[in-house]
Amino acid sequence: MGQGRAQIYNLISTVFIILSIAAIVLVAARMAAPVANQPRAQVAVPTVAILPSATLTLTWTPSPTSTFTLTPSETITPSLAPSITWTQIPTLTPSLTPTIPPTATIGPSATFSPIPPSVTVVPSATITNTLDVTNTPVPSITPTVNDFTPIPTQPPPSPFPFVLKDNQVIYTMNFANTAQCAWQGIGGQVFDLNGAPLTQMRVHVFGQGVDLYVASGSNTLYGLSGWEVPLSTTLTSNSYIVELQSAQGTIISPQITVTFVPDCSKNLALVSFQQTRPF
Numbered sequence: 001m002g003q004g005r006a007q008i009y010n011l012i013s014t015v016f017i018i019l020s021i022a023a024i025v026l027v028a029a030r031m032a033a034p035v036a037n038q039p040r041a042q043v044a045v046p047t048v049a050i051l052p053s054a055t056l057t058l059t060w061t062p063s064p065t066s067t068f069t070l071t072p073s074e075t076i077t078p079s080l081a082p083s084i085t086w087t088q089i090p091t092l093t094p095s096l097t098p099t100i101p102p103t104a105t106i107g108p109s110a111t112f113s114p115i116p117p118s119v120t121v122v123p124s125a126t127i128t129n130t131l132d133v134t135n136t137p138v139p140s141i142t143p144t145v146n147d148f149t150p151i152p153t154q155p156p157p158s159p160f161p162f163v164l165k166d167n168q169v170i171y172t173m174n175f176a177n178t179a180q181c182a183w184q185g186i187g188g189q190v191f192d193l194n195g196a197p198l199t200q201m202r203v204h205v206f207g208q209g210v211d212l213y214v215a216s217g218s219n220t221l222y223g224l225s226g227w228e229v230p231l232s233t234t235l236t237s238n239s240y241i242v243e244l245q246s247a248q249g250t251i252i253s254p255q256i257t258v259t260f261v262p263d264c265s266k267n268l269a270l271v272s273f274q275q276t277r278p279f
Contacts, residue, residue, distance in 0.1 A: 161279035162244050162253040164271065165191065169258055171266035176221045176228060181264035184235060186242060187228035188272040190216040197225035198275065201252075202245040205229045208238045222270075235262040244273045252279055 174183050186205055192198040199217030206212070212229050219228040231240065237260055244253035258269045 158254060158276065160251070160253045161277050162190070162273045162275050164254070164256050165189075165274040166272075169256065170270040171261075172268050172270060173265045174268045176219070176268070179233070181235065181267060182233050183230065184232040184260060184267045185228060185230040186240065186258055186269045186271055187219065187222045187226065188270050189223040189227070190225045190244065190273045190275075192275045193278070195274075197223060199225050200247050201225075201273075202247060202249065203227050203229070204243050204245055205231075205240055207240040210240065235264065235267055236260055237262055242271045246279070 174180060174185075176185075176187060177183060188203075190198045190201045190203075197217070199215070201216040203214050203216060204212075205214075208231075210229075210231060214227045214229055216225045216227050219226045222228060232238070239257060239259040242256045242258055243251055246252050253273050256271055258271060260267070260269065
């Protein structure tokens with residue numbers, strides 16, 4: 001409010017200053033204007049003429065301090081409370097008073113006439129019931145014997161992800177080198193789930209003083225995943241164990257027993273492994 005009053009006082013002062021300047025300019029203009037030529041009367045002119053000087057004195061008296069009061073014409077207070085109208089629902093009182101139909105009267109359906117006392121009932125015959133017992137043999141039931149053919153029990157699934165391919169060891173003549181009969185050994189391949197060659201698997205052959213490891217794919221004369229372990233330079237009847245391991249050394253197949261016969265046409269045993277499930 002202080003700044004508003006100061007502005008009003010400054011405005012009033014400015015207006016008075018402008019009016020004062022305008023009045024001074026007007027008086028000066030009137031005094032500077034030439035006097036029109038008019039016939040002068042013959043008057044005595046004093047020797048010394050003293051002209052009065054025009055002095056303008058402006059006196060401004062400030063009005064009393066005005067007080068401005070802002071009074072709103074109307075105050076509107078929004079109501080945020082929802083208007084709720086209660087409508088009373090009439091209470092329905094079920095009537096539990098049953099309506100009993102009038103009792104129906106059932107008339108007699110038949111009329112019984114008493115037997116005249118003059119009638120005497122005399123039995124005309126004596127009936128003797130004789131029970132004839134007849135022994136009827138019950139036919140015996142002969143059971144029918146059905147021919148039962150037992151279903152062969154499937155062997156339990158192997159706990160290993162690889163098994164012996166075609167479930168057999170194939171004995172054949174040595175074809176992988178030129179030693180012919182002066183040689184005895186085991187070879188084979190490793191196949192994955194799709195029947196494709198699988199390399200980098202470890203084949204372990206041991207027994208009869210032998211303990212050797214070889215990787216699948218190391219001898220491609222048997223196939224892309226072929227391997228071979230030479231065992232002897234003569235024909236023997238020795239037995240050996242063959243098992244497949246992962247590259248980390250985990251056993252992933254059952255142990256396959258290979259037993260040779262001293263026959264030159266069977267001095268090479270083919271042992272191949274087939275994958276049956278992921279590992």
